[in-house]
Amino acid sequence: MKYRNALPQLNGHKMLTEAGLETILVFHEGIDLPLFAAFTALETEAGAAAIERYMHRLAQIALQTGRGFIMDTPTWRASSKWGAELGLTAADLKEIHREAIAMQLGLRDRFETPASPFVINGVLGPHGDGYAPESHLSAAQAHAYYAEQVDWFAELGADMVSGLTITSASEGTGIALAARDAAIPGVVSFTLETDGRLPSGEPLKDAIRSVDDATGGAAAYFMINCAHPDHFRTVLRDGGDWTRRIGGVRANASRLSHAELDVAEELDDGDPAELGGLYRGLSAHLPNLSVVGGCCGTDHRHLEEICRSLDAA
Template identity: 40%
Template sequence: MGGIVGPRGDAYQLNRDITAAEAEDYHSVQLSTLRQAGVDFACAMTFNNIEEAVGVARAAAGAGVPLVMSLTVDGTSRLKSGPSLAEAVAAIDEQTDAAPVCYLLNCSHPVEFEPGLETGDWIRRMRGFRPNASKMEKIALCQLGHLEEGDPEELGRLMGGLAQRYPHMDIWGGCCGTGHVHLEEIARNVRQARESAQA
């Protein structure tokens, strides 16, 4: 059983005023509660700021809760606060003694995050993706007043391509706007990529 932890503020805006120490204090309450509830792990979803990510990772370690850190990027393929994915993962690991069990990406379409998947050892810490259904910018999506489904078949193909490029990744899902059709397309394409690699 897993628990979810979100950022203190709006995941699509900057939370520049929070320090790692403040984030550790803030998130420790929820993580301690999740620990008391008997969760096997927690997932910190849609984090875009290194300081807050460091704080929540330290809070999880202090509470004895294994933590999956899920980051999100904007249209620049970087965290809203500025760093690249590689820089963010390296910084969080360095400041927490690699406390997160692993990293994910969520709440971004592959057209946003794929250019940020630089080569390097850091990518081995990334275990999977939970993409948005739509390529639309996040604030625009929030203003629609309904879920935007995008193109499920294209999303499935893109995720299959990622599965082919990164055979170590084993966590696949969906975020905003995704439903069973998207997940079926993702599963089908990831399975085909895996079978093709084994052939």
């Protein structure tokens, strides 16, 4: 299969990706998201307009900083388990994926330039609660579970897929295998606790090596998301070849733990300038870091500071 954009980030092209869409919609826009499902916002004019403003602002940051833009589909909660809880059928969910990709195609047509390639990224979310998973799928179970969404993305025109806020190596393995089967580049992004380990208890180094060993290195690269840099920068300082497999970071603005964030009634957006400086420090330990963005609590201010700090390095 030939992709319109052959992942420029793999050739070292600097890429911007997204910020905390869900927290922006809930706390900045006052939009209710059942089960934290961002795609439900597309059902109303106000929600669709809010997502469009968000995407346009981030696209402009990418253009202004000379970066490409990895556009995430708002499908983190659009898998069969979560869809069923929202009363949606497989046909409903596939149509949601179709609409999400069509939105990204329109954005690409409007903003992309030769210096700023735009990549459509089909987003997969964890099977369980990303903050407090009640269980972890085996690799075989995850392979079967994620195959449906991955196949939709490959069929409907995504350039790549990414599992975000993944909580165990076994689920990451399933995602990498499903992407390999569908002949679409796949990325695994792990979430980390305050001790730098996955919610499963696995060290990040071991989780990356486990996925690579089980899949023959099928993942295009790995990422870290939904954790503050203070939670994992000491892990990266230990170094090793495994850090070369990390191609992207989408950190939280908040230093709060997942348990604390889960019950927070107000948004902790941290300090954008400080977060930018912390990314600059992370880059010293990640030789292949080409994709940067944000997660919970971040918005355009944080992305601007991250780009500014990295470009000044």
